[in-house]
Amino acid sequence: MTIKVGVVGAAGRVGTAVVDGVKAADDLELVATVDKDDALQTLVDNGAEVIVDFTTPSAVMGTLDFCVNHGIHCVVGTTGFDDERYDQVRAWCEANPSVGVLVAPNFAISAVLTMAFAKQAAPFFDSAEVIEYHHPTKLDSPSGTALKTAQGIAEARREAGMGEMPDATEQSVEGSRGADVDGVKVHAVRMTGMVAHEDVIFGTQDQSLTIRQDSYGRTSFVPGVLTGVRGVAERPGLTIGLDSYLGL
Amino acid sequence: MTIKVGVVGAAGRVGTAVVDGVKAADDLELVATVDKDDALQTLVDNGAEVIVDFTTPSAVMGTLDFCVNHGIHCVVGTTGFDDERYDQVRAWCEANPSVGVLVAPNFAISAVLTMAFAKQAAPFFDSAEVIEYHHPTKLDSPSGTALKTAQGIAEARREAGMGEMPDATEQSVEGSRGADVDGVKVHAVRMTGMVAHEDVIFGTQDQSLTIRQDSYGRTSFVPGVLTGVRGVAERPGLTIGLDSYLGL
Amino acid sequence: MTIKVGVVGAAGRVGTAVVDGVKAADDLELVATVDKDDALQTLVDNGAEVIVDFTTPSAVMGTLDFCVNHGIHCVVGTTGFDDERYDQVRAWCEANPSVGVLVAPNFAISAVLTMAFAKQAAPFFDSAEVIEYHHPTKLDSPSGTALKTAQGIAEARREAGMGEMPDATEQSVEGSRGADVDGVKVHAVRMTGMVAHEDVIFGTQDQSLTIRQDSYGRTSFVPGVLTGVRGVAERPGLTIGLDSYLGL
Amino acid sequence: MTIKVGVVGAAGRVGTAVVDGVKAADDLELVATVDKDDALQTLVDNGAEVIVDFTTPSAVMGTLDFCVNHGIHCVVGTTGFDDERYDQVRAWCEANPSVGVLVAPNFAISAVLTMAFAKQAAPFFDSAEVIEYHHPTKLDSPSGTALKTAQGIAEARREAGMGEMPDATEQSVEGSRGADVDGVKVHAVRMTGMVAHEDVIFGTQDQSLTIRQDSYGRTSFVPGVLTGVRGVAERPGLTIGLDSYLGL
Numbered sequence: 001m002t003i004k005v006g007v008v009g010a011a012g013r014v015g016t017a018v019v020d021g022v023k024a025a026d027d028l029e030l031v032a033t034v035d036k037d038d039a040l041q042t043l044v045d046n047g048a049e050v051i052v053d054f055t056t057p058s059a060v061m062g063t064l065d066f067c068v069n070h071g072i073h074c075v076v077g078t079t080g081f082d083d084e085r086y087d088q089v090r091a092w093c094e095a096n097p098s099v100g101v102l103v104a105p106n107f108a109i110s111a112v113l114t115m116a117f118a119k120q121a122a123p124f125f126d127s128a129e130v131i132e133y134h135h136p137t138k139l140d141s142p143s144g145t146a147l148k149t150a151q152g153i154a155e156a157r158r159e160a161g162m163g164e165m166p167d168a169t170e171q172s173v174e175g176s177r178g179a180d181v182d183g184v185k186v187h188a189v190r191m192t193g194m195v196a197h198e199d200v201i202f203g204t205q206d207q208s209l210t211i212r213q214d215s216y217g218r219t220s221f222v223p224g225v226l227t228g229v230r231g232v233a234e235r236p237g238l239t240i241g242l243d244s245y246l247g248l
Numbered sequence: 249m250t251i252k253v254g255v256v257g258a259a260g261r262v263g264t265a266v267v268d269g270v271k272a273a274d275d276l277e278l279v280a281t282v283d284k285d286d287a288l289q290t291l292v293d294n295g296a297e298v299i300v301d302f303t304t305p306s307a308v309m310g311t312l313d314f315c316v317n318h319g320i321h322c323v324v325g326t327t328g329f330d331d332e333r334y335d336q337v338r339a340w341c342e343a344n345p346s347v348g349v350l351v352a353p354n355f356a357i358s359a360v361l362t363m364a365f366a367k368q369a370a371p372f373f374d375s376a377e378v379i380e381y382h383h384p385t386k387l388d389s390p391s392g393t394a395l396k397t398a399q400g401i402a403e404a405r406r407e408a409g410m411g412e413m414p415d416a417t418e419q420s421v422e423g424s425r426g427a428d429v430d431g432v433k434v435h436a437v438r439m440t441g442m443v444a445h446e447d448v449i450f451g452t453q454d455q456s457l458t459i460r461q462d463s464y465g466r467t468s469f470v471p472g473v474l475t476g477v478r479g480v481a482e483r484p485g486l487t488i489g490l491d492s493y494l495g496l
Numbered sequence: 497m498t499i500k501v502g503v504v505g506a507a508g509r510v511g512t513a514v515v516d517g518v519k520a521a522d523d524l525e526l527v528a529t530v531d532k533d534d535a536l537q538t539l540v541d542n543g544a545e546v547i548v549d550f551t552t553p554s555a556v557m558g559t560l561d562f563c564v565n566h567g568i569h570c571v572v573g574t575t576g577f578d579d580e581r582y583d584q585v586r587a588w589c590e591a592n593p594s595v596g597v598l599v600a601p602n603f604a605i606s607a608v609l610t611m612a613f614a615k616q617a618a619p620f621f622d623s624a625e626v627i628e629y630h631h632p633t634k635l636d637s638p639s640g641t642a643l644k645t646a647q648g649i650a651e652a653r654r655e656a657g658m659g660e661m662p663d664a665t666e667q668s669v670e671g672s673r674g675a676d677v678d679g680v681k682v683h684a685v686r687m688t689g690m691v692a693h694e695d696v697i698f699g700t701q702d703q704s705l706t707i708r709q710d711s712y713g714r715t716s717f718v719p720g721v722l723t724g725v726r727g728v729a730e731r732p733g734l735t736i737g738l739d740s741y742l743g744l
Numbered sequence: 745m746t747i748k749v750g751v752v753g754a755a756g757r758v759g760t761a762v763v764d765g766v767k768a769a770d771d772l773e774l775v776a777t778v779d780k781d782d783a784l785q786t787l788v789d790n791g792a793e794v795i796v797d798f799t800t801p802s803a804v805m806g807t808l809d810f811c812v813n814h815g816i817h818c819v820v821g822t823t824g825f826d827d828e829r830y831d832q833v834r835a836w837c838e839a840n841p842s843v844g845v846l847v848a849p850n851f852a853i854s855a856v857l858t859m860a861f862a863k864q865a866a867p868f869f870d871s872a873e874v875i876e877y878h879h880p881t882k883l884d885s886p887s888g889t890a891l892k893t894a895q896g897i898a899e900a901r902r903e904a905g906m907g908e909m910p911d912a913t914e915q916s917v918e919g920s921r922g923a924d925v926d927g928v929k930v931h932a933v934r935m936t937g938m939v940a941h942e943d944v945i946f947g948t949q950d951q952s953l954t955i956r957q958d959s960y961g962r963t964s965f966v967p968g969v970l971t972g973v974r975g976v977a978e979r980p981g982l983t984i985g986l987d988s989y990l991g992l
Contacts (some may be wrong), residue, residue, distance in 0.1 A: 191947035203935035439699035451687035722807035
């Protein structure tokens with residue numbers, strides 16, 4: 001039994017990769033694609049059970065209203081959600097209690113797992129630092145993912161009652177010890193040829209643990225979207241973030 | 249408030265490292281050490297609240313009998329436990345319901361976390377392989393930890409209903425693709441200078457996740473033992489394995 | 497002063513990347529492109545000083561004959577060269593002693609350097625192993641580059657009078673220790689998402705040295721081709737392989 | 745035929761490791777050890793062909809004077825050499841033209857090779873950065889080796905006429921992009937459990953090259969010293985630095 005999938009925003013860069021991913025999966029069937037000027041009714045007419053939406057903040061709420069009220073589950077990567085929007089989605093879901101909606105800011109499974117594992121490991125290691133590597137056309141340093149990883153580590157250490165990390169540095173060339181993000185050092189490397197990579201390193205007596213995430217291309221969100229499509233019918237109501245889908 | 253700790257088998261290689269670790273920890277106090285010819289009563293006389301036992305299969309059950317029945321919590325790395333022994337320990341604990349006993353085959357936190365994270369990640373990646381690196385005087389290949397890691401991955405894949413990993417290899421120099429452990433390829437490197445290291449690598453569309461564990465010396469079990477000492481009073485009864493102490 | 501470049505085979509996958517690379521380089525100027533049905537005379541008419549040829553074994557010799565005899569330097573990645581062909585190219589060069597021809601089987605600078613550094617390091621380390629990582633659609637295992645790297649290490653060890661590497665393995669799961677290539681162990685990993693990567697690892701007392709090469713995409717030959725274009729005029733006669741251009 | 749070796753400063757930490765190294769090598773024979781209060785004549789009496797000296801700036805010149813004038817080759821790791829001292833050693837060597845003296849600031853082969861390979865690779869990559877990792881009790885940041893590596897890269901880029909590395913960073917958390925060492929970014933990680941490790945990373949179109957050096961313990965200088973002992977008789981006169989012994 002395959003799951004019948006509709007893709008909204010199918011002509012965009014992300015939508016195109018989602019369409020390819022759905023087509024390549026044996027257990028999924030692409031039954032409808034919708035773009036800017038297409039009627040949402042085509043999703044119903046073609047029997048879509050789940051839709052994937054990577055569109056725009058101005059379009060997504062109309063699509064969710066329509067789909068939830070027509071009993072179609074939704075996997076959403078579109079940005080621009082705030083508490084007000086989440087409350088609205090929850091209200092629609094309450095009126096349609098069998099429908100599931102997943103809204104996630106990040107569908108890259110390896111990145112989501114890296115952040116989760118980092119939080120889990122943090123309380124058991126004296127030291128923790130983050131190094132991220134990106135192509136040199138990136139404008140911000142460090143990356144948002146590295147910042148979030150460091151903040152997660154810092155929070156886990158605080159909750160465990162841990163103090164500052166050991167660091168006897170007395171003489172330092174400015175910048176060599178990295179950026180201080182809530183007490184966690186973060187280093188950013190910019191390197192022609194690289195895509196997006198992150199090392200989260202933990203150390204304690206006679207050992208270290210490194211969690212490394214590599215992105216080699218621009219479609220690394222696809223497996224996470226398909227994981228969402230496969231699981232959304234079993235998770236009625238609104239879910240924010242992919243974590244629970246990954247057993248985290 | 250410090251925890252009063254006794255170390256049984258304090259003169260052994262492992263015991264010596266545990267003694268050093270307890271002494272170095274601000275929240276722990278070493279109140280007694282016991283060796284082959286010493287009376288266990290010294291643990292009671294010095295007010296030990298928790299003991300650490302790295303001794304021999306022939307000695308450990310007597311120590312546990314004594315300690316549990318005197319209300320002393322136990323953290324045990326001694327080998328040789330089987331179901332019969334575990335049942336005996338459970339019986340002693342039932343008679344002393346406030347006492348906790350932790351028996352763990354592996355106290356290296358980074359190795360325990362690596363195996364747990366590997367199982368957790370396995371269902372979400374098409375490919376998974378294990379590479380372990382050891383000094384060239386090691387007799388077995390691959391290491392026990394690598395075997396166990398691969399078996400954990402294989403089990404997690406089976407439970408998730410995953411099939412074989414993709415591998416189009418047609419022409420192969422014998423051995424190049426590694427050992428097949430329940431369908432997971434395992435590679436063993438032997439390298440002068442190295443100690444004990446492991447890469448667990450997962451891959452899916454446009455991304456990979458690598459969990460790397462490095463042991464740099466022979467006392468990497470100490471932080472895990474101290475984690476056990478700090479948590480054993482809050483976990484009455486018998487616990488097997490450090491996992492639950494690490495929030496796994 | 498820019499170098500005027502012509503690209504032969506400009507419409508092919510490789511040729512297209514070379515064209516883009518030449519266009520993007522400040523010190524190079526693309527003056528002519530030639531494809532199957534185009535006359536070579538266009539190279540002369542447009543003043544090409546250097547041509548790049550990634551075409552077919554059946555086409556390349558005619559192009560070289562024409563270019564060398566018209567005083568145009570040649571950078572060639574086309575396959576199919578044997579001693580007879582090299583002798584023919586040398587004869588043309590002797591008749592035109594100011595012209596340089598570079599024929600190289602591999603223009604990926606990081607791979608060429610990795611092999612060269614591996615040979616250089618080999619005599620000073622007790623242990624050496626090679627691990628290569630590729631996408632799972634690759635048909636051969638290990639990769640040709642990994643084989644060549646291992647053979648280079650083996651040769652350097654022989655020349656230095658070194659014996660077998662230390663390896664005490666007694667109990668082994670078949671394949672775990674990798675393929676034996678002239679006494680050097682080679683391991684091949686197949687991983688969805690990966691492109692082409694290689695670790696060459698050396699170990700001696702209390703230390704290891706790892707040379708890691710990562711290819712993230714299909715145009716990694718371009719910088720090597722441009723290095724050839726910039727240097728070919730200073731190296732009259734036939735040069736085989738990029739090594740001398742890299743100061744090796 | 746074994747080489748007869750004397751160790752001066754044999755009781756020190758370094759000397760002890762050298763003694764162990766010489767004893768373990770099949771082609772070397774330990775014939776004499778000398779410490780503070782021992783007469784150098786014992787080296788002559790026992791037929792030492794080569795001595796190893798890891799002592800103090802105040803002791804080393806007397807030892808070199810004695811040895812060179814008695815026809816004994818010298819491998820020296822003692823610090824404190826300046827131009828005046830080097831000139832003095834050269835003068836002794838001129839009077840004894842068959843004698844070789846090697847004075848090296850760094851005998852860790854993997855570190856010496858890393859620095860040499862980094863210089864060699866630098867002209868062929870758009871980007872280069874250095875990351876070093878040490879135990880958290882280290883006082884300086886970055887390490888001297890990392891500084892020297894970065895300076896070598898910067899010099900090689902200057903000689904090749906290369907400009908600044910690409911870096912589009914506009915928004916940066918202070919320190920995240922590392923220390924600027926002659927235009928090369930250097931990052932320092934401090935991590936409990938680690939010893940001394942360095943990554944030198946180079947990137948260009950669709951590829952990267954990483955040279956990684958790991959020190960796992962305190963005797964990583966021994967193989968370099970033994971390489972010196974084996975080669976010093978063939979290199980009469982004064983040699984500074986291990987590079988030429990490594991074919992660099």
